[in-house]
Amino acid sequence: MEEKEKKIVWRFRAVDFYRVAETESWLADMSDKGLLLEKAGTFFCSFEKTEPQKIRYRLEPRGKTDPSEEYVDACEEMGWELVDCWKSTFLIWRSTRNEAPEFHTDPIAESYAFKRLSRSMMWSSIISVIGVILIILLVVRKYLTAPIMQLVSDHELFSMILFLSFIWSDIEAIRQWISIRRLTKKLRSGEDIHERIEVKHKLNWLPDAIYLVSAIAMIAIPFYGIAQSRTGPADRFDMKVPRLCEIEEGITIEEGLTIDGVDYGNFASTSWAWMAPEQLELHEQGYVDEELWEEWHQAGREDVDMPITYRAKYYRLRFEFLAEPLIAEMKKTLTDELGIMFESVDGGDEAWYGRKENLQHLIVRSRNEVVHLRYIGPAELKDRMDILISKLQ
Amino acid sequence: MARKSLELLTESMFYVLMSLLQGERCGTEITADVERRTGGRLKIGPGTLYTILAKFEEVGYIEETRVEGRKRTYQMTFRGRLAYREELERLRQCVRDAEKEAY
Numbered sequence: 001m002e003e004k005e006k007k008i009v010w011r012f013r014a015v016d017f018y019r020v021a022e023t024e025s026w027l028a029d030m031s032d033k034g035l036l037l038e039k040a041g042t043f044f045c046s047f048e049k050t051e052p053q054k055i056r057y058r059l060e061p062r063g064k065t066d067p068s069e070e071y072v073d074a075c076e077e078m079g080w081e082l083v084d085c086w087k088s089t090f091l092i093w094r095s096t097r098n099e100a101p102e103f104h105t106d107p108i109a110e111s112y113a114f115k116r117l118s119r120s121m122m123w124s125s126i127i128s129v130i131g132v133i134l135i136i137l138l139v140v141r142k143y144l145t146a147p148i149m150q151l152v153s154d155h156e157l158f159s160m161i162l163f164l165s166f167i168w169s170d171i172e173a174i175r176q177w178i179s180i181r182r183l184t185k186k187l188r189s190g191e192d193i194h195e196r197i198e199v200k201h202k203l204n205w206l207p208d209a210i211y212l213v214s215a216i217a218m219i220a221i222p223f224y225g226i227a228q229s230r231t232g233p234a235d236r237f238d239m240k241v242p243r244l245c246e247i248e249e250g251i252t253i254e255e256g257l258t259i260d261g262v263d264y265g266n267f268a269s270t271s272w273a274w275m276a277p278e279q280l281e282l283h284e285q286g287y288v289d290e291e292l293w294e295e296w297h298q299a300g301r302e303d304v305d306m307p308i309t310y311r312a313k314y315y316r317l318r319f320e321f322l323a324e325p326l327i328a329e330m331k332k333t334l335t336d337e338l339g340i341m342f343e344s345v346d347g348g349d350e351a352w353y354g355r356k357e358n359l360q361h362l363i364v365r366s367r368n369e370v371v372h373l374r375y376i377g378p379a380e381l382k383d384r385m386d387i388l389i390s391k392l393q
Numbered sequence: 394m395a396r397k398s399l400e401l402l403t404e405s406m407f408y409v410l411m412s413l414l415q416g417e418r419c420g421t422e423i424t425a426d427v428e429r430r431t432g433g434r435l436k437i438g439p440g441t442l443y444t445i446l447a448k449f450e451e452v453g454y455i456e457e458t459r460v461e462g463r464k465r466t467y468q469m470t471f472r473g474r475l476a477y478r479e480e481l482e483r484l485r486q487c488v489r490d491a492e493k494e495a496y
Binding site: 058060063067068069070071073074075077078080093101102103104105106108109110112113 | 401403404405406419420421424435436437438439440441442443444445447448463464465
C-alpha cells in the first residue's frame with residue numbers, strides 16, 4: 001500500500017511553555033483542529049495535518065539525562081507517547097487513548113520533578129542577572145562618559161540591541177522561574193496543574209516575536225555595517241573633508257605600512273551607524289622640508305620636528321540635534337585626555353579650535369554635518385576654514 | 394553526605410514500597426501489583442511511577458539490581474524498609490486514633 005505523504009505545517013509558538021496548563025491546552029486545541037505536534041522549537045512548532053482528534057498532552061520537566069528506554073516503553077504501554085523534548089527543559093507526552101491513566105496521578109511526586117527544574121532555573125537566573133549587572137556597569141560607564149560618541153559609533157545599534165536582549169532574557173528567565181516555582185507550590189499543596197484552560201492567543205506570541213526580530217537584527221546589523229564600510233586610497237572616495245595637500249602646501253606624501261595594497265599611512269574609510277549613516281575617516285602623512293625629514297628619520301622623534309600627520313573625521317548625523325552634544329563630548333574628551341583647551345572661531349554653524357604645541361584640533365558643524373580635523377604640522381589649521389566649509393556645502 | 398529522608402510518603406509512594414516488600418520488581422510490575430492490591434482503586438500514572446522510583450533511588454530507599462535489555466529491576470533497601478515501617482506505624486496510629494472516636 002502506498003504510504004500517504006505527511007503534510008507539515010508550522011505555527012508560531014502561541015504560548016509560553018513554562019505555563020504548563022496553557023501549553024497543554026494549546027496543543028490539545030491544535031489537535032482538535034487536526035494539527036498533531038511533531039516538533040517543538042524555540043519560536044515555532046511543526047504540526048502534522050491529520051483528522052481532528054481528541055488528544056491529551058502533558059509536559060514533564062526533563063531530568064539531567066534523557067528518559068530511559070524502559071521509561072519510554074512503560075509510558076507507551078500505558079498509552080503515552082513521547083513526542084519531543086522542548087529546549088532540554090520539558091518532555092512532551094501525548095495520549096490518544098481515553099482509557100489511559102493520567103500521566104501523573106500524584107501531585108506531590110510530580111512536584112519533585114518541578115522542584116528540581118525550579119532550582120536549576122533559579123541558579124541560571126542568578127548567574128544571568130550577575131552577568132547583566134556586569135554588562136550594565138560596562139555599558140552605562142561608556143554611555144555616561146560620552147553617550148553621543150557611543151551612539152554614532154558603528155556598532156552602537158548592535159550593542160544596544162544586544163544589551164536590551166540580555167535584559168529581556170533576564171526578565172524572561174526570572175518570570176519563568178517564578179512561574180515554575182508557583183506550579184511547584186501548587187503541586188505540593190496537592191493541586192492539579194494540568195486542567196484544560198481557554199488559551200487567549202491574542203498577544204502571547206508578542207514577546208517571542210520581538211525577541212526573534214531582535215535576534216535577526218543583531219545578526220543582520222553587523223553585516224549591513226560591514227557592507228557599508230570601505231577602506232582604500234583617498235582618491236576613490238567622495239571627499240567631504242579637505243585633503244592634506246589642501247591644508248599643507250608643497251607636501252610630499254610619505255607612505256606608511258602597506259597591507260593587502262592598502263597604505264595605512266594614507267587611506268580613507270567609510271562606516272555606518274544608524275545615528276550617523278554617513279561617516280568618513282581620512283588619514284594622511286607626509287613632510288615639507290626634506291632635510292628636516294631625513295634628520296627626523298635618522299635621529300628619532302625626540303630631537304627634531306615631527307613629520308606632518310593628518311586625520312579628518314566626517315559625520316552626517318541622522319538628527320541635527322545630536323551635533324551640538326557630539327561636539328561638546330569631543331571637546332571634553334580632548335581636554336580631559338590631552339589638556340587641549342578650545343576657543344570658539346568663525347566658521348559654519350559652530351567651530352572650535354584647540355592647540356597644544358604642534359598638535360591642532362578643529363571641530364566644525366554645519367547643520368547635521370560635523371567634521372573633526374586633527375593635525376600635526378606647521379600650517380595654521382584654522383586658516384583653512386574656508387576650504388573645509390566649501391567641502392561641507 | 395548523609396541522604397535526606399522524604400518528609401512524607403504519599404499513598405502512591407507507600408504502595409510502591411509495599412510492592413517491593415516481596416522482592417525485586419520492574420516498573421510495569423509495580424504498577425500492575427498496586428492496581429491488583431487496591432482492586433483498581435489506585436492507578437499510578439507512568440510519570441508518577443518513574444518520578445517516585447527516581448526519588449526513592451536518590452534518597453536510598455530502593456536500588457537498581459538488574460538491567461535486562463530495556464527493563465530495569467529494583468529492590469528495596471534497609472533504609473526503604475525503615476521508611477515503610479515508620480509510615481505504617483504512623484498510619485496505624487491514625488487508625489487507632491480514629492477508632493477511639495465514636496461516630
